[in-house]
Amino acid sequence: MAFGPHLLLAVLEGLVTSAVLALTALGLSLVFGVMRVVNVAHGELFMLGAVLAWAIATSIGGSPAVGFMAALVLAPLIVGAVALAAERLVLRKVNYDPEATIVATIGLLYIIQQLALTFYGADARPVPPPFNMRISLPWFGYSGYKLSIIAASALLLVVSWLVMTKTKAGLIMRATQYDRETAQAFGIPVDRVYAGVFALGAMLAAIAAVLIVPISQAHYLMGQDPLLLSFIVVIIGGLGSLRGTVVAAVLIGVSDGVISMFFSPTLAKMIATLLVAMVLVFRPQGLFGRAVR
Amino acid sequence: MTEGSSPARAYVLHLAVIAILVVLNFILPAYHHGLLARILVLATFAMGYNLLFGYVGLLSLGHAIFFAAGLYGAGLGVHHFELSVPVAFMAALACGAVLSLVIGLLALRTSGVAFMIVTMMFAQVLALAILYFAPLTGGDQGLVLQQQERVVHLGDTVLDLTNPMTRYMVALALFSIVLLLTLGVVRSRFGRVLIAIRENEERTRMLGYDTFANKLAAVVVSGVICAAAGSAYALLFGYVGANFASVQYSILPLLWVLLGGAATTLGPLIGTLFMYYVVDITSGYTSAYLLIVGIALILLVLFFPKGILGTIRQRWVRWLP
Numbered sequence: 225m226a227f228g229p230h231l232l233l234a235v236l237e238g239l240v241t242s243a244v245l246a247l248t249a250l251g252l253s254l255v256f257g258v259m260r261v262v263n264v265a266h267g268e269l270f271m272l273g274a275v276l277a278w279a280i281a282t283s284i285g286g287s288p289a290v291g292f293m294a295a296l297v298l299a300p301l302i303v304g305a306v307a308l309a310a311e312r313l314v315l316r317k318v319n320y321d322p323e324a325t326i327v328a329t330i331g332l333l334y335i336i337q338q339l340a341l342t343f344y345g346a347d348a349r350p351v352p353p354p355f356n357m358r359i360s361l362p363w364f365g366y367s368g369y370k371l372s373i374i375a376a377s378a379l380l381l382v383v384s385w386l387v388m389t390k391t392k393a394g395l396i397m398r399a400t401q402y403d404r405e406t407a408q409a410f411g412i413p414v415d416r417v418y419a420g421v422f423a424l425g426a427m428l429a430a431i432a433a434v435l436i437v438p439i440s441q442a443h444y445l446m447g448q449d450p451l452l453l454s455f456i457v458v459i460i461g462g463l464g465s466l467r468g469t470v471v472a473a474v475l476i477g478v479s480d481g482v483i484s485m486f487f488s489p490t491l492a493k494m495i496a497t498l499l500v501a502m503v504l505v506f507r508p509q510g511l512f513g514r515a516v517r
Numbered sequence: 518m519t520e521g522s523s524p525a526r527a528y529v530l531h532l533a534v535i536a537i538l539v540v541l542n543f544i545l546p547a548y549h550h551g552l553l554a555r556i557l558v559l560a561t562f563a564m565g566y567n568l569l570f571g572y573v574g575l576l577s578l579g580h581a582i583f584f585a586a587g588l589y590g591a592g593l594g595v596h597h598f599e600l601s602v603p604v605a606f607m608a609a610l611a612c613g614a615v616l617s618l619v620i621g622l623l624a625l626r627t628s629g630v631a632f633m634i635v636t637m638m639f640a641q642v643l644a645l646a647i648l649y650f651a652p653l654t655g656g657d658q659g660l661v662l663q664q665q666e667r668v669v670h671l672g673d674t675v676l677d678l679t680n681p682m683t684r685y686m687v688a689l690a691l692f693s694i695v696l697l698l699t700l701g702v703v704r705s706r707f708g709r710v711l712i713a714i715r716e717n718e719e720r721t722r723m724l725g726y727d728t729f730a731n732k733l734a735a736v737v738v739s740g741v742i743c744a745a746a747g748s749a750y751a752l753l754f755g756y757v758g759a760n761f762a763s764v765q766y767s768i769l770p771l772l773w774v775l776l777g778g779a780a781t782t783l784g785p786l787i788g789t790l791f792m793y794y795v796v797d798i799t800s801g802y803t804s805a806y807l808l809i810v811g812i813a814l815i816l817l818v819l820f821f822p823k824g825i826l827g828t829i830r831q832r833w834v835r836w837l838p
Contacts (some may be wrong), residue, residue, distance in 0.1 A: 262630050262633075262634070314815055314818075314819060317819055318818055318819065322629060322630050323576050323633075324818045324822070326576070326578070326630070326633060327771065327775065327814055327817075327818050328814065328815050328818045328819070330768055330811075330814055331810075331811040331812065331813070331814030331815035331818070332811065332815065333811065334807040334808065334810050334811030334814070335807075335808055335811035335812060335815075337807060337811075338805045338807040338808035338811065339808065341805075342805055342808075452641065455634060455638075459634070488649065490645055490648055490649045491649055493645055494642055494645040494646060494649060497638050497641050497642050497645065498638075498639075498642045500638060501623075501635050501638040501639055501642070502623075504627060504631055504634060504635050504638070505623045505624065505626050505627060505635060506626070508627060508631055
C-alpha cells in the first residue's frame, strides 16, 4: 500500500480510538469538573462494561444484533449502579476529600480487577459485532461497524452537550460545578447531584467499552490504557471543559493511531505521557482551558 | 506533638526494635528469615515514602520511579558495567538523587491532585522506557544477577550477599540507618519545618521559611532513601524486573504507610510487616491478593485514617515519634 492510503487507514483507526476515548474521558472530566475528585477506578469501570457486554451477549444468544443491543442498554446500567453504590458507601463517607478519594478509588480499582479475573478469567473474549458490512474504499475495504462507532460517539457527544447547555439537569450540574455552596443555598440537592454525576460518568465509560468490545476483545486488564489516555485527554483539554475534551480526544486518538502505525507504540506512549506531564506542570489549565478562578 | 519531652525514650524504643530484629536473625526458621529480609528492604522503601507523604503531606503516586532507579542503577551497574557492589550502590544513590531533584523541581510546581497525577506520569514514563530499552534492561523478563556479581570484597573480608545470614544483616543495617536517620530528621529543625508545611503552607511561608526549597529537599531525601531500598533489593535478591517500576509499586508504599500510620517513624515497618504477612497467609487459600489490597485501602480510608501506630499514639502513647 502506498503512503497516502496507509496514512488514511491510520487516521481512520485513530478516529475510532478518538471516538471511544472522547466518551471515556468525558465521564472522567464530568466527575472531576462537578465533584473535584479524581476517579482512578474509571478505567476499571470501562473494563467492567466490556466484560458485562460479553456476559450479556453470550447469555442472551440469538442474533448478534439482539445480544449487542441488550449489552448496550444493560451493561451501562449495571456499571452505573456499581458506581452509585461506591459513591454512597465510600466517597460520601470520606466527604469527597481529594486524597482520600484517590486512595479509595485505587482500592476499588484493585477490587474490580481482581473480581473480573476471578469470575471472568484471564482470557480475552470477543463480542460479535451487531452487523458485518465492509465499506470498500478505492484502496482497501473498511469495517462499517467501526465507522458506526464514530457516528454513535458523535451523536452521544452532541446529546451530552445539549443536556449540559439546554436542560435544567445540565444547569443544575453546571451550578454545582461553579459554586457548590451557593448552589446548595439555592436549594440544589448537591448530595444527589454528586451521586448522579458519578454514576453518569461511569455509564459513559461503560457505553464506550460496549462500543469498542466487538473490535477489541474484553480482557480484565483492558482498563489501564483508557485510564491513562483519559487522564491525558482531560488534562490537555482542560478539566471540566466538554469542547476541550472532544478536541483533545481527536488530537490524541489520531496522533496515537498515526504514530503507532509508523513508530513503536511504546515509544509513542512514552513521549505522549512525558509531554502531558509537562503540560500539567507548565500549563495546568490545559491547552484549551481557561485558568481556574 | 509532644516530642522533645523525652528524646531518650524514643531512641531507646527504636534501638530496642533494632535489637529484636538482630535477635530474630538467629532464631527465625529459614522461610520467615528470608521473608523478613525482604520486608526490611521494602519497609525502607516505605520509610522513604513516609518522609514525604507523612511529614510533608505530599501524596506521590509515582514513588516506584525512585525504587526502580535504585534497582536498575545497581542492577545494570553490576550486570553490564561490571561495577563492584559498593560502587553500584553509590551509583544507584546518585541516580535516585538526580532523578528526584529533577522530578521535584518539575512536580513541585503543582500541588494536590495535579501533583499526584504528574508523579504517576513520570513513573509511567520510566516504566515504559524500561520496556522500550529491552536489550539493555531485559524488558518484561528482567535480569537475574549472578552470584559472582553480588559478592563484596572489602580488603580481606568477603561479604557474599547470596548467603541468607549476610543478606539479612545487610538488609537490617540499611533499615536501621534509615530508621535512625528518619528519627533524626523529624526531630530536627528541618523536620519541624516540613511538619509546619503539612499543617499550613501559607503560614509557614509567611513566617519566612522557603517552603519550596524545604519541600524539594524532602523530595530528594525521600527519593534517595527509596533508591537505596531499590538498589539493596537488586543486590540482595538478585532480580531486577519491570514490574517494580509499575504503578502497583507506587501504590504499595502508600498502603503500607497508611496501614502502619503516616507520620510515625515505626509505622512503615509495622504496615509492611502486617500487609506482607496478610498477603502471604491468604495466598495459601486464594490467589486474589489484589482483592485484599483493595479492600484494605478502602477500609483504611473509611475507618482507620491514622493507621495502626497513629491510632495508638492518639489514644495511649502520646510520646511516640
